[in-house]
Amino acid sequence: MGNGVKHLLDFQGWTVEAIEGILETADVMKEVLERPVKKVPALQGITVCTAFFENSTRTRTSFELAARRMSADVLTFAAGASSLSKGESLRDTIETLNAYKVDAFIVRHHASGAAHQVARFSGKSTINAGDGRRAHPTQALLDAYTMLKEFGKLEGLKVTIIGDILHSRVARSNAELLSLMGAQVTLCGPATLLPRELARDNVKVTTDIQEAVTGADVVMALRLQQERMNGGFLPSMSEYALTYQVNESLLERAKDHAIVLHPGPMNRDLEISGSLADSARSRIIAQVEYGQAVRMSVLYHLLVGKK
Amino acid sequence: MLEIKNVKRVGSDQLESLFIAEGKIKGWNLSEAATETIDGKGATVAPALIELHAHLREPGQEQKEDLASGLAAAAAGGYGTVVSMPNTSPVVDEPGIVATLIQKAEKLGFARLKPAAALTRGQKGETLADLAALKEAGASMFTDDGRTNENANVLRRGMEYASGLGLLVSVHAEDATLRQDGVMNEGVVSHELGLPGNPAAAEAARVARDVEIALLTGARLHIQHLSTARALEIVRQGKKAGAPVTCEVCPHHLTLTDESLRGFDAMYKVAPPLRTQQDAEALLEGLLDGTVDCLATDHAPHTQAEKEKDLLEAPFGIPSIEVAFPLMYTRFVKTGKISLEKVLDLFTVGCAKVMNWETPSLEAGSVADVVLLDLDQARAVDPKTFKSKAKFSPWAGEELYGWPTLTLVAGKVAFQN
Numbered sequence: 001m002g003n004g005v006k007h008l009l010d011f012q013g014w015t016v017e018a019i020e021g022i023l024e025t026a027d028v029m030k031e032v033l034e035r036p037v038k039k040v041p042a043l044q045g046i047t048v049c050t051a052f053f054e055n056s057t058r059t060r061t062s063f064e065l066a067a068r069r070m071s072a073d074v075l076t077f078a079a080g081a082s083s084l085s086k087g088e089s090l091r092d093t094i095e096t097l098n099a100y101k102v103d104a105f106i107v108r109h110h111a112s113g114a115a116h117q118v119a120r121f122s123g124k125s126t127i128n129a130g131d132g133r134r135a136h137p138t139q140a141l142l143d144a145y146t147m148l149k150e151f152g153k154l155e156g157l158k159v160t161i162i163g164d165i166l167h168s169r170v171a172r173s174n175a176e177l178l179s180l181m182g183a184q185v186t187l188c189g190p191a192t193l194l195p196r197e198l199a200r201d202n203v204k205v206t207t208d209i210q211e212a213v214t215g216a217d218v219v220m221a222l223r224l225q226q227e228r229m230n231g232g233f234l235p236s237m238s239e240y241a242l243t244y245q246v247n248e249s250l251l252e253r254a255k256d257h258a259i260v261l262h263p264g265p266m267n268r269d270l271e272i273s274g275s276l277a278d279s280a281r282s283r284i285i286a287q288v289e290y291g292q293a294v295r296m297s298v299l300y301h302l303l304v305g306k307k
Numbered sequence: 308m309l310e311i312k313n314v315k316r317v318g319s320d321q322l323e324s325l326f327i328a329e330g331k332i333k334g335w336n337l338s339e340a341a342t343e344t345i346d347g348k349g350a351t352v353a354p355a356l357i358e359l360h361a362h363l364r365e366p367g368q369e370q371k372e373d374l375a376s377g378l379a380a381a382a383a384g385g386y387g388t389v390v391s392m393p394n395t396s397p398v399v400d401e402p403g404i405v406a407t408l409i410q411k412a413e414k415l416g417f418a419r420l421k422p423a424a425a426l427t428r429g430q431k432g433e434t435l436a437d438l439a440a441l442k443e444a445g446a447s448m449f450t451d452d453g454r455t456n457e458n459a460n461v462l463r464r465g466m467e468y469a470s471g472l473g474l475l476v477s478v479h480a481e482d483a484t485l486r487q488d489g490v491m492n493e494g495v496v497s498h499e500l501g502l503p504g505n506p507a508a509a510e511a512a513r514v515a516r517d518v519e520i521a522l523l524t525g526a527r528l529h530i531q532h533l534s535t536a537r538a539l540e541i542v543r544q545g546k547k548a549g550a551p552v553t554c555e556v557c558p559h560h561l562t563l564t565d566e567s568l569r570g571f572d573a574m575y576k577v578a579p580p581l582r583t584q585q586d587a588e589a590l591l592e593g594l595l596d597g598t599v600d601c602l603a604t605d606h607a608p609h610t611q612a613e614k615e616k617d618l619l620e621a622p623f624g625i626p627s628i629e630v631a632f633p634l635m636y637t638r639f640v641k642t643g644k645i646s647l648e649k650v651l652d653l654f655t656v657g658c659a660k661v662m663n664w665e666t667p668s669l670e671a672g673s674v675a676d677v678v679l680l681d682l683d684q685a686r687a688v689d690p691k692t693f694k695s696k697a698k699f700s701p702w703a704g705e706e707l708y709g710w711p712t713l714t715l716v717a718g719k720v721a722f723q724n
Binding site for chain 2: 090113131135
């Protein structure tokens with residue numbers, strides 16, 4: 001980045017201008033993706049390693065395609081759950097991959113902070129593709145980009161995020177990014193999944209879903225992870241659906257132009273009604289499409305000029 | 308006869324000579340001829356420190372630490388006596404293991420080892436270990452440290468039985484069902500970082516239960532590594548109510564907070580976790596008002612590779628036995644928050660009282676466990692020079708005063724710099 005930022009780990013230390021730069025370049029990348037030949041030479045000679053310590057298909061595919069469309073070489077590393085139990089430290093794994101002369105790491109890991117560790121151990125540009133509950137910054141950027149395309153601005157937008165806030169890196173990154181960009185964020189969910197400590201300027205925390213959605217421009221449903229049932233966080237799936245499902249009747253409280261987002265993968269008719277996900281309000285497919293342009297833009301901003 | 312000349316007593320600038328013979332303090336400024344002389348070069352002399360809570364990892368985890376490295380590290384930290392924790396592999400729950408550890412340590416000639424043994428077989432918290440046989444073999448106290456005693460009745464019976472033997476039970480007081488998979492203090496920082504939190508209530512709830520058991524049984528109970536203001540307040544109230552409870556606090560809980568985790572460095576992952584600034588301040592208050600009986604390090608060495616794992620996978624623990632005194636001296640004595648006499652008491656007399664051991668002293672006739680402390684020269688913490696196998700430290704690079712220059716155990720040099 002022009003301001004010296006080398007990594008995208010979360011939005012700590014990022015400026016509004018730097019983020020605006022990424023979102024503006026995403027427009028250019030979006031245009032590239034609409035051409036018959038969807039490829040530019042911007043990252044020729046650069047090797048990007050997708051180091052995925054946690055299963056992911058969509059995010060990895062999106063990043064790899066984004067890198068390839070900018071002519072980067074891509075080294076794919078996917079650690080199964082078994083390799084973690086073999087005892088190799090994260091540092092050893094990263095140093096091994098680093099020995100292949102990698103220029104940048106795109107990291108997904110089940111532990112919060114792992115992307116920071118990779119940045120430290122590798123000394124290379126590192127993009128956090130989701131670490132534990134901590135951050136998923138490119139998801140937040142593509143969400144912000146989707147809002148920008150819809151409303152032309154982020155400042156003043158009322159964005160409500162509903163679901164398992166406690167375990168959600170998407171919620172944390174969106175709250176960080178959107179509040180920085182001047183949007184009003186409301187985090188909503190059952191009290192067991194809602195850390196009140198996340199409240200701050202521009203970020204409100206509430207268990208009252210009706211209040212949370214009232215007047216919202218954007219309503220985002222989060223995926224409910226089935227394993228949360230075992231932790232005693234929720235009495236049952238059906239009770240969750242009854243009280244916290246994002247559906248058409250709930251959306252009546254939002255603004256007329258309100259759109260619905262979901263970071264995927266969806267549990268249809270659990271956290272979001274299937275009909276709403278398929279409705280004209282839904283921008284869920286647009287999110288996926290924009291995601292690639294946003295990731296190309298991130299790679300461009302972090303890596304061009306590194307050769 | 309050994310003469311240690313040019314040393315200062317605490318609170319005095321006068322250079323004096325301490326005489327030692329046959330493992331005991333012979334007296335001060337004697338006219339008798341010494342066969343050996345050590346120049347203390349103006350250092351302050353004190354009874355050697357006592358450690359009630361160190362993980363020396365032997366048997367079974369010698370890649371992290373062993374008796375030789377751990378006891379050498381203790382001596383370098385100014386300690387003359389170390390109580391080692393029994394959560395080794397195998398667990399120290401057999402008399403033979405206790406006896407072997409003591410024999411090995413005696414040959415090494417560093418700090419004196421007083422092993423703690425497990426309260427329950429395998430530290431499983433189910434059935435009591437053979438406590439009398441363990442005591443006979445040399446066990447100094449009983450604890451399932453590293454594990455929490457979930458079954459209150461087993462703890463009750465263990466305390467009753469141990470008190471009949473004249474020994475103490477100490478506990479790692481955390482409610483595991485509340486702690487869950489927490490890797491750091493639950494609060495603003497853990498929620499911002501998205502790391503699983505361990506609430507202060509997990510400690511307070513367990514301390515409350517254990518204080519009640521001490522009141523019920525009348526048996527002495529020692530609570531390890533208190534980390535929260537609430538738990539400390541419960542101990543304070545318990546003591547007022549007559550509960551025979553003592554407690555220890557660790558230097559890392561006094562000098563670091565959960566803010567340290569913001570860099571996602573597993574070096575700061577410790578159990579119980581680093582808490583808030585308010586907790587650290589309350590613990591300091593507890594030292595000053597006497598609620599806290601002693602300082603203990605919970606020295607917990609690990610390999611570098613283990614600590615370079617991610618925050619969820621990396622083990623809990625900070626190695627600190629070599630820096631404990633300089634850290635406490637620099638952060639709290641030099642800044643006027645606590646007196647040198649008080650800190651030394653918490654490292655020596657307070658520990659001995661918890662264990663019902665002879666009061667450490669530099670008076671004639673006392674065991675010659677002695678440390679010389681250089682209170683005037685600062686030196687940066689350099690983990691590479693640690694005697695411990697764990698070569699990392701949260702305080703690396705920090706300039707500290709109060710480094711030990713000489714440690715004697717029963718009149719013999721265990722460490723000299």
